[in-house]
Amino acid sequence: MEGQPDGAMRNRLDRNRRWLAGGSRHPERLAMNPAAAVRSALLLGGMLASAAFATVAAPVLKWQHGGCYSSWCETGWYSSPAVADLDGDGTPEVVASAYSIVVLDGATGALAWRLASGHDRSEPGAQSVGRTWPGIVVADLDGDGALEIVTAHGGGWVSVYDAAGYFEPGWPQRPVQNELRALAVGDLDGDGTLEVVVGAARGNATNTWVYEHDGRLRPGWPQVVGSGGYAWGIYNDTLALADLDGDGAREVISPSDVHYICAYDAHGNHLPADPIYGARNWGQVGVWESYAVEQRGWGQCNGVRAESYRTNFADGPATVADLDGDGVPEVVATGRTYDCTGGETTKYTGVYVFQPDRGRWVTARHDWRTVPVDLGLPLSLDYNQIESAHYDPVVADLDGDGELEILFSDFSGRVHAFWLDGTEHGSWPYSVYRPAQGYYRFASEPVVVDLDGDGQAEVLVTTWTQKGSNANGSLLVLASTGALLHEVALPNARGSVDWNGALATPTLANLDADADLEIVIQTAFSGVVAYDLPGSANARVLWGTGRGSYARAGTPAASGRIFRDGFESGTLAAWSHRTP
Template sequence: MRTYGTRSRGSLFAVVVLANALAGHEARASWPPPAEATSKDVADPKYWPNDPDYGASAESDGQWTHYGFLPNAAAGIVRRKDEIAAGMSIDLAWRISIGDPRVIIAVTDTGVLWDKPDLLDKIFINHRELSTHKPLHADQSACGGVGEFAGFDCNGDGAFTISDYAESLSVPADDRNGNGVIDAGDLLLAFSDGIDDDGNGYADDIAGWDFAKDDNNPFDDTRAGHGTVDAAVAAASTNNGIAGAGVCPRCRVLPLRVADGLSADAQDFAQAVTYATDTGAKVVQSALQLPNMTRFAEAALAYAHAKNVLVVTATSHVGSRQNDMPATSNHTLVVHALGYDGTNAASSQSFLDARACAHYGGQGFLSASSPSCTSGVAGAVAGIAGLMASTALEHGPTPGLTAGEMQALLLNTADDVDVAESRVAGSPYQYSQYGFDERFGYGRINASRVLEAIVAKKIPAEVNITSPRWFEALYADAVGSPIAIDGLIAAPRANAYDYVVEWASGVEPSEKDFEGHIIAAQDNIDPTTKVGDATPLALLDVRHVAALIEGSSEALHPPSDHAITVRVRATAHYGGTVGDVASETRRTYFVHTDPDLAPGFPVALGDSIESSPKMADIDGDGVRDLVVLTSGGFVHAFALTKVGPTPLPGFPFQTNIVDGLASSSPPGIPSYTTAPGYTSGAVSVDVAREGFINAPAIADLDGDGTVEIVASSFAGTIYVIQSDGSSRPGFPKALPRVPSCPESPSMGPPLALCMDETNRIARGAFASPVLVDLDGDDKLDIVQAAFDGHVYAFDEAGNDVPGFPVAVNFAGAGQKPVHSRIMTTPAVADMNDDGIVDIAVGSSERVGQAGHFGALYVIDGRGMTAPFGPVLAGWPVTVTSSNIAPLFAEGLTSSPVIARFGAAAAVVAHGNGGIPFVLPSKPGPQATFGALPEFALPEHPDPMDGAKTIRGFDPADRFGPFSRVPQPNTMLGLLSSPAVGDIDQDGENDVVTAGGSASLVDRLRGDEPDDRGDHQVAAWSGATGAMLPGSPFLSEGWSSLQDHAIADLDGDDYPEIIGGSSGYLLHAYDGCGREPSGFPKFTGQWIAGTPAVGDLDDDGSLELAVGTRSGFLYVWRTRGRTDGVIAWESFHHDNRNTGNLATPLEQGVLRKAAAPLSEDACREPPPPPAFRALGGCACRTASSDEPVPPLALLLGGACVAFVRRRARR
């Protein structure tokens, strides 16, 4: 065990360095403001903390988000008369509390930069792991302190922080991480001994934990900084003359690293929440946008809630109503952002502006003031929650506040945003009303008022709805009885309480809309009774609701079509000076009917479904089965039967339990299984499995006549599942681990493969596996692009294919980019006609000036053994790709595909904010980064001069004549991948991708564009380079890096472009912009994967399948036929994920129409499809008569029957 004594050399320097960092300037004596201070008083600088960023001035807005007053207005600016505060009145809250060091705020984010001056003394240090490493005074005498801090509190401030080591540790001798100061990171580097001194299941958890790397050092190794900034917003040291003021200055911060950006694996997030709860945190803050959501994460959130831990989550900043995770989960407090309406605070008339980039929707319960979209919102609200917990410690109640009470208090005391001007046509303000609205929730948080309510003991009843889940679609034609509304209502501190459960139509119904729709109520309930503990809160008759809302005005405003709100209100009766205290919560649902749904669908699979489904004959009966992966680690294989989906024998398959929670951990990985959250059974480790957010690949790997399912987990393990549901010998196979690089040169040389600011890599995989024969042995190999920047290839037994892996590193002109992940699924084809399959892949490396370009590579199928190097001559090619955000929107994240254009095989790819490039094997030189290569395709006549030819696609602002997208406008590829097929049936392949207006790129960056922009899907002609007549088509939300299926769904011989988005709808457009009857399909949830088409019941007609991020699997019957046009059947074209249009499909044809789909054809009503008897009934609804607005029809009936050649039982 390591011991130490006082250093004779440098100890004074250590004291000076630490003191300067912690103290800064002389504290202002008049802060915090006195109890009697008013809004007018706190506008006086004498009551401000002395932090230089706090006060407003002519040059700076200051921390206006904290203000309970309006800063001075510029000349000529008239403020809205009803506004009296710019921010959340945190300055007035400081009259009551500035926090308590016993209150811990856990920050689940990118980790911490240990040397942040404002956080040095705020990091929670676990004294229980340091019982043999207590700090000492300079004379080596023991330090003071009382209770559990006896012997630790050297400076007598009642807490244990790094400042208590100021006399014990010195710089440079004890500066283990080499950053020039003594910090909590130095403690864990010095005193980690592998022993779990406190027996909490985490050895040496001295100052937080890193769940992304599974070690005890939550240092932000890529220096992303986001977690550090958010921690400072919540609880930075204040009145110390450094930077800005933290919201809860005396609270402590528990850094929990779960990612190196704002996207973390839900399984890591779940472990962090469980750890925070077990460690005694009162608040968990999360600004994360999880790419997945699992039962494990839900269990961790429920555990936190049960242990009275409030979890604060921010929404995304993409200006959408998408169902963000974890914000759409149970037991989270969801907050979105407010700003001012001018260019700065002084020029603003209002501080209640719903930012263009801010999220909106039914789950956004509160608004918080923010200087830049959602940045810092979670931290600010977590800090306010810290003030609440601190106030409760000082003033009661006893026992302390529950998470539900804290949420109810915040909702009760918020400043309602009810701007009358917003309800006038042409208003510059977003719509608001009395009470809840989807842009502002219940209003802007008022920190002062919520603390006043706690002091006055005005504690509301806890009200909570847990089921059905947020935004669930309730199908009136598929339920036989009322649906249970589950949750909890409790008011144990009151004398009695009442409650009512009611519903109304819409996402933001008015108070009047709820009248007459009570579904449960009870008065004068004994406070020891918890309503919902044993029985549902209420029963909702969906069929009755459907009849009442049919034809309501809400149905005219997709994608919130058929929305209803279920609301629970409770009143706690205290009597005396407290009186009655109200509380409220709500859920948004959708009441819907869809006659095209296959029996038994949608089916809830328990975990989110980001993966794209596949259809293949798994059990060898000659009929396709439906294969879908979940984020919770399940591989499902269903047969479609008359009564619904039936799991195949041996399925579902389950992946490995995540590192740290398995019964035995790999070498170097700690085990957390003895932590209280797990040993209590509250959080089951059985659901903590490696999950999927990509598509499986399915084929017969070894030629034995049975197919295998290949799936790669987000954590970086490749699974091969045999047709009986068992794991193939040699698998699973884990990709190499990527530890953190040493924090400083003094800690040793960099490792061969490690993560830091110049190596933004990790273990894991977002790319789907690709199956192709690389080595010519007539067996399929597995090609896997990985987060560590390599392309791997394994044979059917799990051995490395010779020449692999290949590291992908840009070596072109300009500054060498940071080594980064590969997000793209490779496409495979023999590009140069040498008889060897080549691999096209994009890298997330940020190339060129400001990193606004990505690189596209073609790797020789021989890999490192290729005679002229692993990358074909002429590659990589750079494409414009805006550097928007880490992981999902940097470099090239759009998966390339391959098809023939004319006689040439060409790679098709685009970056974020660019137009697709079509590149032959020899693309030719580029004039500069992102320029169109000399030999790019298609080559076509110049419409301005027929004697000339030009290359590439038309400019982004040149739309088809029948496009319904508002113009002038642009269409740029964004967060999507291309697909290829002959959409107009003219004999040439066309290119399809999703994206939108240029202003969407600005919104993704968190900017505030004047134009909100339009989400779009576009199709370009491979013959002319122009957009097809109806292109681009409108969409309702963001794509998720998926591509589109291309198949004829209505039997007219012209294929539809089929895809969904975060906007709830699944569209199917033909080249004219028309949709088949019954489309778009409504789910009420975020569709992240590519749909799959195929015949699941052997009747010759196509089924259409897709999952949602809320965990529901949908299958619809269509009027498409297996012998019709099917160009792109699922993600990346086919079941092997080759991304190559030339790979043969086992269904459909590429071309069938008698004539091309011309502009004249788009002007005319399409001929009604011939009625075809399918068995059972001979009825069919005709397609739309003309090009229609893409949202005009949500519902359309079609009597779809079928006859089976081979019936399933």
């Protein structure tokens, strides 16, 4: 009926009624936070009156072409920028990399300094060793209270710099000559210092290396998979570092170019899998669409769907989080589901949720033994036509019900959001591809933030366009229901190009003296750009940068304060509040 809320809105109203009535799974949160209860009551009243979202302002361009030269910009890839107060002056800097590494003034985008990748500032005039694929890491690796910058590049180089851009002792390292596409840091052994983990794009089962903070290769690494599991090249920023067993130390989850996911302890030992799979390790249990076939351990690849659909993780990262708030982490993984009958015909992007022992996640409330299927055929897998889409899973509570939703963009041109019931609600998925435009568009990994403090999160993505389209990409703001709130064209390229946009995950941060957040974007041909997010002074950042935090470890940041303060402590648990 005209004037009545649609089905998605009715569901939202019902959830809020239940929450206020004590039907939430976490009613104690309201008792502990009366202000939240008041805000929720006001929100419910507003929805009942208007069935509409609070106003979210459109992003406003702050600065553009950061790090560019006078007539051109280096080609930016998938590297998510970081924001930190590097020099301790109380104002943040932006650290980004396409090929060279640039540090920019946060408020203006002016260049502070630049260095060639694989080199440091003692080598002016050096040439970069290759492009930068994984996100920029900024963290205190050695626990001395000073920040380090960690980068990984083409040619197999991984570097650790001090905050002024000079190599730390023991760095750089070059485990292989292949491009390093995965980079993460975390404390694997509980000693208070962070290890540096990298993964290589190579046709070889030895794909993951772990270094101590001082550049020494950690004993047990690189892991030669051998009979303990199956692995191959790593072609995206796929690594996750997380404590799966509750012992206080992080494990390494390493998806790669096979239909298996390996998981290791700090010493490179394979983690055992659920006994339901027999005496196998994580990396010995293949991922099939059919749970029955997965339990059996093999499929016939004979044209029968159950026997032939399995998922490859060459581009598919793992993300680890406690999805339902029960204190036990889950592993979310996305990958390319294909028919193994012949030719590996791609069917759709698969999404899976695993328990810490690799069993498919099942509880009294949720059952992911049966997975979502047929999420959309690829628009194109030809990077000569359009640069590849990657399906990095993001976890965030979109609707304020205390459980995390799973979001990812894929090669169908859609942004997906799955609730823990295994379905997409509201207007999800949202398609950034519009056939009437006559060219393909893909979307970045999302960032998630409640911009206006109404308890419902907004989802922000960037897009890039098909080669030869002569079209720019955009910055999109989506509501928690998947409805489009704003679309803003990204700045024009500097130089002559026939496509543009932003492949990299944006980063949310407070760049200046006001209370509002900004969003920082590494574009393909317009350098680094920043937009103001008006009215975001009380925003809650739920997933604020590529792979969740500046550790790039595939886990949510320990606190949203990182995105206001521009500093993450070495423990990844405590926070230094250096900037207002």
